[in-house]
Amino acid sequence: MSIFWSSTAAALTPYVPGEQPAEGSMIKLNTNENPYPPSPVVLEAIRRAVDGNLRLYPDPNASRLTAAIAARFALTPGEVFVGNGSDEILAFAFQAFFDRDQPVLFPDVTYSFYSVYANLFNLPFTTVPLDGQFRILPADYQRPNSGIILPNPNAPTAIGLPLRQIRELLEGNAGHVVIVDEAYIDFGGESAVPLIAEYPNLLVIHTLSKSRSLAGLRVGYALGQPELIEGLNRVKNSFNSYTLDRLALVGAEASFMDEAYTRSNITRIVQTRENTRSALERLGFSVTDSEANFLFVSHPAMPAPVIFRKLREQGILVRYFDKPRIDDYLRITVGTDTEMAALLKAMVEILPDTD
Numbered sequence: 385m386s387i388f389w390s391s392t393a394a395a396l397t398p399y400v401p402g403e404q405p406a407e408g409s410m411i412k413l414n415t416n417e418n419p420y421p422p423s424p425v426v427l428e429a430i431r432r433a434v435d436g437n438l439r440l441y442p443d444p445n446a447s448r449l450t451a452a453i454a455a456r457f458a459l460t461p462g463e464v465f466v467g468n469g470s471d472e473i474l475a476f477a478f479q480a481f482f483d484r485d486q487p488v489l490f491p492d493v494t495y496s497f498y499s500v501y502a503n504l505f506n507l508p509f510t511t512v513p514l515d516g517q518f519r520i521l522p523a524d525y526q527r528p529n530s531g532i533i534l535p536n537p538n539a540p541t542a543i544g545l546p547l548r549q550i551r552e553l554l555e556g557n558a559g560h561v562v563i564v565d566e567a568y569i570d571f572g573g574e575s576a577v578p579l580i581a582e583y584p585n586l587l588v589i590h591t592l593s594k595s596r597s598l599a600g601l602r603v604g605y606a607l608g609q610p611e612l613i614e615g616l617n618r619v620k621n622s623f624n625s626y627t628l629d630r631l632a633l634v635g636a637e638a639s640f641m642d643e644a645y646t647r648s649n650i651t652r653i654v655q656t657r658e659n660t661r662s663a664l665e666r667l668g669f670s671v672t673d674s675e676a677n678f679l680f681v682s683h684p685a686m687p688a689p690v691i692f693r694k695l696r697e698q699g700i701l702v703r704y705f706d707k708p709r710i711d712d713y714l715r716i717t718v719g720t721d722t723e724m725a726a727l728l729k730a731m732v733e734i735l736p737d738t739d
């Protein structure tokens with residue numbers, strides 16, 4: 385505690401990001417990054433921008449990037465908002481759409497940033513329990529609220545919610561914004577984007593950090609009807625008009641010019657995920673049905689923190705959450721086939737002999 389901190393700062397419980405070890409020192413399967421590099425088209429665009437106009441401010445409206453994203457989803461530019469990673473868009477959305485009179489609802493097991501933002505902005509929240517198989521039950525969200533946020537697929541469980549259930553959530557909460565955080569949607573889930581035309585209360589958030597291999601560039605975007613996008617712009621322009629720098633703008637735009645590259649990486653990752661899932665099950669792990677680029681696993685013969693520590697000793701970093709309900713699980717990012725082979729080899733050495 386510092387005597388210099390405001391009472392607001394003193395009361396914060398910040399989000400703790402996954403460890404980022406020195407480059408190349410570990411097999412890094414802990415923060416759901418893409419194991420493959422970004423498209424060469426992206427790298428070339430950034431290189432060209434470096435030689436360009438960095439002395440000038442970037443376009444505060446991100447017009448070119450916004451137009452590229454709108455075209456990709458057959459929406460209008462007025463239905464697109466871009467931000468410095470989806471984390472930043474989430475922060476704006478909490479301020480733009482949620483109020484203090486009723487709680488924001490989100491699952492009890494979910495992305496940890498939601499409660500951090502609710503606390504930061506002094507918004508009451510209620511966590512809604514998942515069922516015994518870690519599923520979100522839309523009927524449980526029919527209660528007084530000032531809005532709902534959930535990831536689809538959920539994190540860290542990796543489990544997706546069918547579109548008809550998203551529809552149920554939207555219809556039962558027509559007076560409030562329902563945010564569907566689709567950070568991992570490209571790896572298999574059913575996207576809610578086609579519902580935007582029908583539901584003015586739907587905001588969908590995507591990121592370039594996962595399927596597009598651009599976590600280091602920090603770009604995310606939100607899709608929704610213009611009224612919601614305008615709400616996000618009001619908050620952004622009261623904070624910092626230039627949330628995306630010139631390199632991020634051109635790099636992100638170039639990513640949408642090379643969809644074939646992204647698609648082929650997604651196919652590879654999904655294939656590796658399924659192979660790894662079967663191999664882990666053969667080793668006795670229980671693995672949830674993943675529609676994401678990570679696996680959520682637990683083993684009956686060894687506590688998750690022990691596996692976590694032993695993997696770490698072998699230079700393999702996965703994610704462990706010391707939280708109720710999931711403290712016997714590990715979240716493992718799907719890496720390359722070589723990385724997964726190393727993971728499986730280490731698991732065989734770590735786990736007690738069962739025969």
Ligand code: PMP
Nearest residue numbers: 469470471495535567591593604
């Ligand atoms: N939502 C979910 C569910 C996530 O897991 C993440 C990644 N940690 C994010 C949002 C944030 O992604 P980014 O800020 O890199 O776009």
